[in-house]
Amino acid sequence: MSINDIIVGKKKWRAHVxxxxxxxxxxxxxxxEIQKYLFKVGTVELTDWTGLLSGIIDLFEEGAVLGKGVFEVTGSDVAAFCDDLIKDSNT
Structure with a gap:
């Protein structure tokens, strides 16, 4: 990993945050809480975290715009929501 890769990665992370x-x-x-859960039990294949986590933010932004509560988007069992996201990955 080069210095440039590290800089680009930090810029992506800051934009994500x-x-x-x-x-x-x-x-x-x-x-x-989802992020903590995924980092704890996360997938071996989660080397490109931006795809999954950015997708969650996309989903949350859409739900917020529609005026939905967060549990209307994820369901009441957030861990089950996470498990569904990574069900086909090696953990």
Missing amino acids: SRVKALPQDYQIVYK
Whole structure:
């Protein structure tokens, strides 16, 4: 990994964090719990985290725009929501 790759990765991560901070508070809390869960039991194949986590933010942004509560988007069992996201991956 080159210095340039590290710099680009940090820029992507900062942009990602900015998107999370722009979400409503309840979405931010659930997102952070999902992120912790995925990092803990995450997939071996999760080397490109941006795809999965960015997809979750996309889903959350859409739900927020539609005025849905976060549990209307994820369901009441957030761990099951996460498990469904990674069900076909090696953990």
